[in-house]
Amino acid sequence: MVVEMHAGLASDGGSKLKMLLTFVDALPTGNEEGIYYAIDLGGTNFRALRVEVGSGSVVTSRKVELPIPEELTKGTIEELFNFVAIALKDFVEREDGKDEKRALGFTFSFPVRQTSVSSGSLIRWTKGFSIENAQVGKDVAQCLNEALAMSGLNVRVTALVNDTVGTLALGHYHDEDTVAAVIIGAGTNACYIERTDAIIKCQGLLTNSGGMVVNMEWGNFWSSHLPRTPYDISLDDETQNRNDQGFEKMISGIYLGEIARLVLHRMALESDVFGDAADNLSTPFTLSTPLLAAIREDDSPDLSEVRRILQEHLKIPDTPLKTRRLVVKVCDIVTRRAARLAAAGIVGILKKLGRDGSGVASSGRTRGQPRRSVVAIEGGLYQGYPVFREYLDEALVEILGEEVARTVALRVTEDGSGVGAALLAAVYSSNR
Ligand code: ADP
Numbered sequence: 001m002v003v004e005m006h007a008g009l010a011s012d013g014g015s016k017l018k019m020l021l022t023f024v025d026a027l028p029t030g031n032e033e034g035i036y037y038a039i040d041l042g043g044t045n046f047r048a049l050r051v052e053v054g055s056g057s058v059v060t061s062r063k064v065e066l067p068i069p070e071e072l073t074k075g076t077i078e079e080l081f082n083f084v085a086i087a088l089k090d091f092v093e094r095e096d097g098k099d100e101k102r103a104l105g106f107t108f109s110f111p112v113r114q115t116s117v118s119s120g121s122l123i124r125w126t127k128g129f130s131i132e133n134a135q136v137g138k139d140v141a142q143c144l145n146e147a148l149a150m151s152g153l154n155v156r157v158t159a160l161v162n163d164t165v166g167t168l169a170l171g172h173y174h175d176e177d178t179v180a181a182v183i184i185g186a187g188t189n190a191c192y193i194e195r196t197d198a199i200i201k202c203q204g205l206l207t208n209s210g211g212m213v214v215n216m217e218w219g220n221f222w223s224s225h226l227p228r229t230p231y232d233i234s235l236d237d238e239t240q241n242r243n244d245q246g247f248e249k250m251i252s253g254i255y256l257g258e259i260a261r262l263v264l265h266r267m268a269l270e271s272d273v274f275g276d277a278a279d280n281l282s283t284p285f286t287l288s289t290p291l292l293a294a295i296r297e298d299d300s301p302d303l304s305e306v307r308r309i310l311q312e313h314l315k316i317p318d319t320p321l322k323t324r325r326l327v328v329k330v331c332d333i334v335t336r337r338a339a340r341l342a343a344a345g346i347v348g349i350l351k352k353l354g355r356d357g358s359g360v361a362s363s364g365r366t367r368g369q370p371r372r373s374v375v376a377i378e379g380g381l382y383q384g385y386p387v388f389r390e391y392l393d394e395a396l397v398e399i400l401g402e403e404v405a406r407t408v409a410l411r412v413t414e415d416g417s418g419v420g421a422a423l424l425a426a427v428y429s430s431n432r
């Protein structure tokens with residue numbers, strides 16, 4: 001991971017890790033004031049938030065949350081952004097009335113090539129979105145501003161950010177030792193604060209802080225050191241973004257249930273553990289990740305929840321206890337691998353920052369004096385699945401050792417991806 005981070009910082013296209021510039025060179029400090037809006041688009045749900053900040057780092061927010069209609073993930077960007085604009089308009093009018101002028105933080109959780117903190121173009125869609133290719137390259141903030149203007153709303157984008165960057169902003173607002181943020185939800189990604197002189201591909205980059213947030217797009221990480229199973233290959237073949245997002249496909253919520261289903265399907269074909277229900281396991285994506293989690297966390301003596309899920313969701317009736325145990329084991333292995341890979345990624349970032357306790361850091365500190373590091377973390381998979389968190393923590397301790405692991409805090413933020421974007425809208429509408 002560290003080698004690839006260096007390569008991605010050295011040149012565009014130098015690594016599968018894009019290491020994207022965000023132009024976020026200042027994080028919220030607690031001195032922000034006012035009312036800001038944010039929208040969070042890029043996964044299962046769409047969120048609109050109203051965030052009020054002021055008087056000593058108090059943040060209050062209200063939000064609406066809507067599922068993104070499946071057909072809008074496959075249509076045109078105008079249709080998608082009109083849906084967003086109308087939802088935001090309803091929300092703003094309810095909260096503040098019609099004509100209020102407000103700054104908007106736009107969390108758009110796809111790889112974006114930023115040209116400033118408030119503009120950038122899409123590099124490609126991920127996470128099952130497949131909106132017409134022609135839209136790749138267009139300024140997404142401008143597209144949204146057009147839709148907002150058309151809806152008659154007096155709100156414009158001041159900060160276009162990735163969900164990881166929003167999460168980092170909120171984390172940093174609450175705790176200045178926050179150096180990185182990780183998302184483990186539908187997809188997975190991470191960002192961290194890098195020194196500008198380490199961003200070699202952008203010579204002469206100057207910021208007041210001497211640093212800039214880098215969006216790693218770690219979901220696309222790949223390395224020949226990562227063992228890939230036949231199930232990973234089958235899963236990749238089923239997706240619209242083949243050969244991309246390899247790390248994400250081993251870790252995140254869209255995919256874990258499907259990996260387990262592929263394993264169970266092969267077992268059904270090669271043995272008689274599932275009786276003659278093999279065919280019922282042949283449909284892609286019938287085992288969601290929340291179901292995989294429920295299977296793994298079933299602690300009833302007869303695994304009755306596993307029985308129910310197999311019956312109702314996979315149409316496999318009457319499994320013996322022994323088979324249900326096997327299903328639990330499969331879900332456990334898939335979960336554990338994912339959590340351990342995510343932990344390894346986090347250690348990669350800490351290592352790059354010289355905060356993993358392994359010798360002389362770039363700052364000149366030596367072994368034995370690791371600083372406290374906080375990693376802001378968010379996402380439905382991480383937050384909703386305790387066993388995943390346990391495995392992740394366990395791996396952190398295993399890789400870092402207990403002493404160093406004690407200096408690393410994973411801190412869950414609540415709606416950081418959205419609230420943080422609103423805070424960044426505040427930073428970038430008042431300071432410049
Ligand atoms: P996004 O913001 O990218 O839409 P979220 O952070 O809301 O993603 O996370 C949604 C994902 O989290 C879903 O894809 C689902 O697979 C996973 N998830 C949600 N709840 C649980 C749970 N209880 N156990 C395991 N995975 C979950």
Ligand code: MG
Pocket residue numbers: 043163185379417
């Ligand atoms: Mg999200």
